[in-house]
Amino acid sequence: MEEIEVGNHSKTKEVIVKPKVKMNKYALACALLASTNSILLGYDIGVISGAILYIREDLKLSKFQEEILVGSLNVCSLIGSLLSGKTSDLIGRRYTIVLAACTFFAGALLMGLAPSYPYLMAGRVVAGIGVGYSLMIAPVYTAEISPTMTRGFMSSLPEVFITVGILLGYVVNYALSGIPNNWNWRVMLLLAVVPSIGVGLGVFFMPESPRWLVMKKRLSEAKTVLVATSENEEEAEVRLGEITRAWELHEASNFVGQSVWKELLWKPTPGTRRILIAAIGINFFMQASGNDAVIYYLPEVFSAAGIKKKKLLFAINVIMGTAKATFVMISALVLDKYGRRPLLLLSSAGMAVSLSTLGLGSMFLRASGHKPSWAIVVSVIAVCADVSFFSVGLGPITWVYSSEIFPMRLRAQGTSLAVSVNRFVSGVVAMTFLTIATKITFGGMFFVLAGIMVLAMVFFFFTIPETKGKNLEDIGKLFENKKTSDEGREIREA
Template identity: 35%
Template sequence: MSISTSYKAEKRSNKSVTFFVCFLAALAGLLFGLDIGVIAGALPFISHDFQISSHEQEWVVSSMMFGAAVGAVGSGWMNFRIGRKYSLMIGAVLFVLGSLASALAPNTEVLIIARVLLGLAVGVASYTAPLYLSEIAPEKIRGSMISMYQLMITIGILAAYLSDTGLSYTGSWRWMLGVITIPALLLLIGVFFLPDSPRWLAARGNDEKARRVLEKLRDTSEQAKNELNEIRESLKVKQSGWALFTNNKNFRRAVYLGILLQVMQQFTGMNVIMYYAPKIFGLAGFASNAEQMWGTVIVGLVNVLATFIAIGLVDRWGRKPTLILGFLVMAVGMGVLGTMLHVGVESMGAKYFSIAMLLMFIVGFAMSAGPLIWVLCSEIQPLKGRDFGITVSTATNWIANMIVGATFLTMLDSLGNANTFWVYGGLNLVFIFITLALIPETKNVSLEHIERNLMSGKPLKNIGD
């Protein structure tokens, strides 16, 4: 065999290994999506069986967000101590336990506790998987690989909606919640085959093992060697975590940007659609349970398909222009939907047009803020502060998520249907200007190069230059 042929075979093999590793890690997103999506279809049956109020329904929904915020905070320490691989393993165990406890809950109180446990699992997964993917994937495909994690979330949501719809004819909400145990067990098995992050290994002083992992994941040994040298250079920063945050203003800028990005993602209003989809279809004039459930499935399908737009654009067109387009599409979708609810949706044409605006909003989110916020948050933090920075941003995501989930029904009651959707439409317009002013373009740039720009004091919007 010639040297050229051998090199090409090695290159194909390494790309296959990289893709397999990233795909397996992204399976955590599938469970994330299942847990987000399943409650939308189960909630009407839970509220009927347990006779709970709108406020108690909000707590059933948002309790998972509370657990996720706690799980995200704890994930920083756990990832630092035991690494990304074993943190994902713990998350998978929590998914199994939380799913079983939810399915067997005898009352609302136990169900809320079980949802908190599931939230812990989601918090671990939402922290660890994008971080792991950002540290494993080469910079040329890093955006699409982390976007694949978001794709798995959308597939999980769609699978939950289909499962809910199939089980809705019998009202079997316990099966809706319990079926998540199966993919959780698959993830637990799959994680055993993952390598540890080379950046985490190097940070722990295990350079030789880090080199071996990189050689399996990169096209050539020379690429692996160069990347390991860049990682070592990043590790020369003496301070880390909280000490780095308190003493380095440039690192603080990255942490604050991560917080802002996650607040922007949550206040687009997307998770309002995910958690309360049947309710929103009811507002749009589709009164029967079957119409609402199948409408929810359509929401999930559009969410999956539109995520492929992000995977195609993120490493070609870039993060920033894709975000701007997405926020614009979401602002128009939410604004027009609010207007339709204001003027009334009496005719069949008005009902379908309202749903078209809802689906337009979902396309905007799935092609932009859904995956790209996770991409950016995993890219902008320096290596010695990455665990701390992503802990803060992921916890922010779930705190904002909890606020959105716990206030939507109250907003509908106090502000009215139209005003509620107008508020979210207006926020998406604001996010366009924030993106223009602050968000960097990071496509095809190594994590170490982004770090050098950040720590040298470049403006945030220029750290990807």
Template identity: 40%
Template sequence: MGSVGGEEDGSAGSMRNERNELKESNVLGDHTTCGQHLLEMRRKSSRRFCLRLCSPCFSQHCVGVMSGAIMYMQEDLKIAEVQAEVLVGCLSIVSLFGSLTSGRTSDTIDKTWTMAVGAIVIQVGTAAMTFADSFLVLLLGTLLNGISPSINRGSLTSFPEIFASIGILLGYISNYAFSGLSVHINWSFMLGVGILPSVLIGFALFVIPESPRWLIMQNRVDEARSVLLKTNGDESEVEERLAEIQLAAGANNSAEEQGQKAVWCELLSPSPSLHRMLITGIGLQCFQQLTGTEAVVYYSPEIFKAAGINGKSNLLAATVVVGVTKTSFIIVATVLIDKLGRKPLLYISSISMTVCLCSAGVSLSLLKEGIAGGAAPLAILSVCGTIAFFSAGISPICWVVTSEIFPLRYRAQAAALGAAANRLCSGLVSMSFLSKAMRFHLLVPTAKKRKGIQPLPRVFLLVGSNYFLYPIFRPCHVT
């Protein structure tokens, strides 16, 4: 009996071991399946993130296109310099309305559908510009392009700046590609290509999920949790992040409309701490455009023409160099922004841009005196250096700061104010650049009349580089 009992115990133990091994294998299999599922979700999330980043790329494509197309529009439609300034400047001026409404629009219909509205309006505006036969039709199309809701607000990091620079570069390349066509149709092709990016944005919307913040504001917490799990496989971290968003966004507040009004009231009548945040965030947005670099992007063919480059194809080829420089140094900024810090990189960028602008002024003064030598290459290198240091510092930092400096409660509205200030300053600079350049004889073909680059942007750079209210950020959850 004892041996039988021992055999029974042994067989029972063997069966228990087999069951345990089976359970362990099932658990391991479940973990493997779960890991593969999370890996697949993250792959999809990465693709969706890249598609989101394509929106600033496509939206900035028209900026690069306009710089080359404006030359041929002036020749074909007999557009005066003031009218050219209005066409270029109103693209930024009118877009401030889109920036102001994008915050409310994003909170109401989510960023994904805000992008859809923007893409549709851009398509209509681009089509109007492509088939325009007069200045008024061109202006109408430009206004439609500008007034569409800002489709890159909300992704406030340095990565959208990379894709925005790529969009400008693609615009420069398309200008060069169509420059060999007849002057009566080449600018139409340059502008017409801009319809394709907005179509691609429309297709991308089918795979881009809603933002967790918007879902929580709509009391769709389970869907928000699902979206967060696609980017982070740790459920505890997801729940912690979900609780942070709920607390910061006030998801449990039944008086949501009153909360929105309260945010605007607080922004318009800020406390001392919020006042400093607004001065820093909006001030930096203004300084970014008052440096005049966006005017350089728009009018680079005119600047290179003044530096001695002849032939429209050569001028457009030179703008491609500007686009490559801008894109390359944005990538440099992405690498350095966390290593060096925001404030040191901002100082380096501002001071270096000041030096490059002074160098451009000296080189054009040498051309004025008839000292050709290396003055023309120096002017071109100075312009590229200005763009390079702008892209390596001020350009991405102002958007990063806007995303970091404001608590989540104020972020959407404050970002809209900052973007509106940015667009307003950009429009003012773009609408006055040609007139001031002619007044200072910067863009006059005769070298004897050139007087160098106006000093006003240098003053703003010097003020911006001494902007001591800007804080030093450390890696932490500021909200």
């Protein structure tokens, strides 16, 4: 209570002090180790955008071969995404992370040592499967091990590491651009084995997900992990009770004996259907935004705009990567304070404006004979704004949201399905971006992407409820209608 004086009278007013949210260091360490897996995709996205310029010259690739090479990793990653749900339910979240790192390691070796285009494609396929595993499992593991009040921050760490990987790839492009053309792209791709080794070794210091342990009825092990990731033993007991009750309730439901895929796709409840639509929709729009394709082909875009020096193109990439990394870290820090919905809506609106500006800039540069510097600067700023708005909302929140809205029994395979859509759309966009841009120009392509982001904003407004501060076991209620909620309440009371 605080006493204040108003005129000759004194009044008291109640001051509500919110308890400060503490970051559990053990949970943070586990989330950091798991999220490091995502650096594998980020590095590939960043490094291939520069390496492809040299690969094209060294192996004499056509535009079609270039698109297939770049996009094949994303398409093949949907194989890993689809398999990862069942795999992680069988062998656990922890060993699935190890499997992802080992698979990517083999793919990176194949790519770096490839003597020809077919061998290079084989490496992209293997690395893509590893990426698919890592993209699904890292957010699921971090969501399941994180305390409720810091889950947004910890679950957004995979996107932070993707962005760090992209920036690292750009820096490697810039640093190795001066060595001979037949060696530089090989070294660029081979360096990907370094983070995969680090990830594979780091996982052995991590505990298993407590929710997976409850699913396997290993309650004493689950409690040990929860004690380490909670403030005290009483909080751990409460969390264990919530997880156990949620699992027992699900086992007692009408879906006992029914496969997860049937529950998701054949006869889902209204709540499960809404969850699936939200998860697939956010993953679709994440990649339909064209963010990955812009990163992959940015040197092509600015080369067409009149910048011919490769080192300068790589320098622009580093500037863009720095902006992207900065804003994804800002998003991670404020996500648990402002919530998912506001940042998603801000992100999609900002990307629509940025892509429209980039479209105008590209069209002006294409029509202009002397390529004025101010127009190039405006286009660079628009690109940086686009990736920054993506990184403050749509990028990190897609992984957070996909991993937290499914109920425990459906989480692994539901998330794997949503991430598979993510990877498929990413591959299609990457493998058609140059072809479509040739038909309608880069400017026209950016206007199409801006229109997609307007549609995304409408979708997010109507289908994405806020999940900030909710326990994983309670989030499903947000997607239930009144009838479904009443039925669920009757089951619990019975």
